[in-house]
Amino acid sequence: xxxxxxxxxxxxxxxxxxxxxVKRELGLDEVIKLASNENPYGxxxxxxxxxxxxxxxxxxxxxxxxxxxxxxxxxxxxLKEEQFIYGCGSDEIIAxxxxxxxxxxxxxxxxxxxxxxxxxxxxxxxxxxVEVPLRDGVHDLDAxxxxxxxxxxxxxxxNPNNPTGTxxxxxxxxxxxxxxxxxxxxxLDEAYAEFxxxxxxxxxxxxxxxxxNLVVLRTFSKIYGLxxxxxxxxxxxxxxxxxxxxxxxxxxxxxVAQAAAIAALEDQEFVxxxxxxxxxxxxxxxxxxxxxxxxxxPAHGNFIMLDVRRPSSEVFQELLRKGVIIRAGHHKYxxxxxxxxxxxxxxELFIRALEQVLGAEAAKVRL
Numbered sequence: 001x002x003x004x005x006x007x008x009x010x011x012x013x014x015x016x017x018x019x020x021x022v023k024r025e026l027g028l029d030e031v032i033k034l035a036s037n038e039n040p041y042g043x044x045x046x047x048x049x050x051x052x053x054x055x056x057x058x059x060x061x062x063x064x065x066x067x068x069x070x071x072x073x074x075x076x077x078x079l080k081e082e083q084f085i086y087g088c089g090s091d092e093i094i095a096x097x098x099x100x101x102x103x104x105x106x107x108x109x110x111x112x113x114x115x116x117x118x119x120x121x122x123x124x125x126x127x128x129x130v131e132v133p134l135r136d137g138v139h140d141l142d143a144x145x146x147x148x149x150x151x152x153x154x155x156x157x158x159n160p161n162n163p164t165g166t167x168x169x170x171x172x173x174x175x176x177x178x179x180x181x182x183x184x185x186x187x188l189d190e191a192y193a194e195f196x197x198x199x200x201x202x203x204x205x206x207x208x209x210x211x212x213n214l215v216v217l218r219t220f221s222k223i224y225g226l227x228x229x230x231x232x233x234x235x236x237x238x239x240x241x242x243x244x245x246x247x248x249x250x251x252x253x254x255x256v257a258q259a260a261a262i263a264a265l266e267d268q269e270f271v272x273x274x275x276x277x278x279x280x281x282x283x284x285x286x287x288x289x290x291x292x293x294x295x296x297x298p299a300h301g302n303f304i305m306l307d308v309r310r311p312s313s314e315v316f317q318e319l320l321r322k323g324v325i326i327r328a329g330h331h332k333y334x335x336x337x338x339x340x341x342x343x344x345x346x347x348e349l350f351i352r353a354l355e356q357v358l359g360a361e362a363a364k365v366r367l
Contacts, residue, residue, distance in 0.1 A: 006104075006126050013116065017325050031323040034340040034350055036227070037162070037192070037303045041277065041343070043225030043260070044270040050263035054256050062255040069258045072265050073233065077205050082238040085245055086253045090191055090217040090232030095121045097187060097215065097234075099247045102127040102153055109144050110156040113164065113332040115189065118156045127153070134332070137164035137297040137305070141176040148184065155180065158189040159204070160196060163330055163338040165299035170202035177211050185240070187215045191232075192301035194223040194271060195278050201300065205235060212237040220257075222302065223274050224264040231257040278302050281341040288351045292358065305330075305338045308358065312337045315357055322353040 016035030023031050070081045087093035094117050102108065104126030110118045112131035119129040128151075132143045139157055148155075160167050168176075173188075180186055188204040204216035219232035231253050234244070264270075285304055289296050296306035308315045312328035315337055319326055327338040339350060 004124075004126070007124055010120050010123060011116075013120070016327060017320070019325070022320060022323070022325060026321060026323075028323045031325065032342060032346045032349060033325040034342050034346060035325045035327045035338075037222060037301065037340045038227050039223060039225040039274060039302070040341075040346060041225065041274050044264055044267035046263040046267045046270075047224075047226065047260045050259040051256055054259040057255055060255065062251050062253060062258060064250045064252075066253060066258050069261050072262050076265060077235070079205065079208065079235055080238065083208070083235050083241055085234045085241050085248065086258075087232050087234070087248075088230045088252055089221060090189065090219045090234065091117050092252065093217055093232060093234040093244070094118060094187070094189075095124075096244050096248055097154065097185070098122055098125045098127070100244050101185065105151065106153045107147075107149070107151040108154040108156065109147050109152060111139050111144075111158070111161065113161075113330060114139075114156070114158045115162045115191075118158075122154075134161070134164065134166075136166075137161070138166040139168050141168065141172060145176065145179055148181065152184055154185045154187060156187050156189065158191075159202070160192045160299075160301040162191070162301070163303070163327065164297045164305050165301050165303055166297050167196065167198060167201050167300045169200035171200070173202050174207070177207070177214065180213065182213050185213050185215060186211070187217065189217045191217065191219045191222055193218065195275060195302045196300045197275070197279055198300055208235060208237070212240070215240060220261045220264055223271055223278075224261070225274075226257065226260050226264060229254070229257040229260055231261050277343075278341050281344060281347050284344070285339070285341060285347055285351070292351075292355060294358075302341045303338055304341065305333070305336050307333075307336050308354075309335055310358075311335060315354075318357040319350075319353055322356065324350050324353045326350075 019031045019033050066086050070084050074081045098121040102125040107128045107130050108122040109130045112133045122129045130147050190204050215236035217234050220226040294306050296304050316328035330336055
C-alpha cells in the first residue's frame with residue numbers, strides 16, 4: 001500500500017487529552033480540561049430542546065443545503081443565502097477550500113504558529129505551505145505580503161490567532177486586503193470572534209461586500225457550545241461558495257447539528273452571558289499570571305498562551321498529575337502553554353496548580 005509521497009510526513013492531529021483517560025491513568029477523582037477552548041457553560045437550554053425534538057427524525061437524511069439554518073444566518077448577517085457553506089466544523093471547510101482551489105506546487109501563505117489544519121490540508125493537496133513568522137505573537141501582514149508571488153493561491157489569517165490569542169486590528173486588516181491581488185483568496189478564520197470585546201477588532205462579515213476574494217469562517221463549536229455536534233460555516237462571494245460546494249460531500253452536517261445551530265442563534269442572551277463571563281475569567285487569569293511574574297500574549301479569545309520559562313512538555317505533565325489538562329507542544333514557542341478560560345472555580349484551580357508546579361521559581365521571580 002503506497003500512499004501519496006507528500007503526506008507521509010504529516011503529523012496526526014492530537015486533540016486535547018480526554019478527562020476519563022487522565023482519571024484512569026493517574027488514579028484521579030477530579031480532573032478539569034482546559035485544553036480545547038470549549039465553552040465551560042455548555043450550550044443554550046434552547047439547544048437541548050431542539051435536539052430532543054429532532055430525535056423523532058433521526059432516521060431521515062438531513063437537508064443537504066441546510067436551508068433553514070441558511071435563512072437564519074442570512075437574516076442575522078444580511079448576506080444572501082447563496083453566500084453560505086457548511087461543514088463538519090469549520091475544519092472541513094478548510095479542507096474543502098484546499099480541495100477546490102489548490103494544485104500541486106502552488107503556494108499558500110500562513111503564520112508559522114497558527115491553526116495546524118491550514119498547513120496539513122495545503123500539503124495534502126501537494127501544494128506548498130509558506131510559513132511566515134509571527135511578530136510578537138501577531139500575524140506579520142507586511143511580511144506575508146512580501147511572500148506573494150505568481151504561485152500564491154490562498155492566504156490564511158486566524159483572527160484571533162490560535163494559539164496565541166492575538167488579533168489583527170481592523171485598520172491593519174483593511175490595508176492588507178487592499179494590497180492583496182484580487183485573484184488570491186484570503187481566508188479569515190474567525191472561530192473565536194464572538195469572544196472579542198476589543199473595539200479595534202474587525203467584523204469579517206462586514207468586509208465581504210468590499211472584497212470578493214475574501215472568505216470568512218465561523219463555528220458553532222466555541223461560544224455556542226456545540227463542539228460535539230461538529231458544525232461550522234463559511235461565507236464569501238456567491239461564485240466562490242458555489243465552487244467550494246462542488247467538492248462538498250452530500251449530507252455533511254447532521255439534522256441534529258442544524259437544528260441545534262438554529263436554536264443557538266436564537267439565544268443571543270446566552271451568547272452575551274458567555275462573552276461577559278469569559279471576559280471576567282480572562283481578566284482574572286491575566287492578573288494572576290502577572291502576579292506570578294509570567295508573561296503572556298494579549299488574549300482576545302477564550303484562551304491564553306503564556307511563557308512558563310521551562311519546557312512546556314514538563315509543565316504539561318506536572319499539571320496533568322494535579323488533574324489539570326492544558327495544551328503544550330507549540331513548536332515555535334517551546335516554553336509556552338495554552339490554557340482555556342474555564343469557569344471561575346476551574347480558573348482558580350489552574351492557578352493554584354500552576355503556582356505549585358512552578359514553586360520556588362515563581363516565588364523567586366515575584367521577589
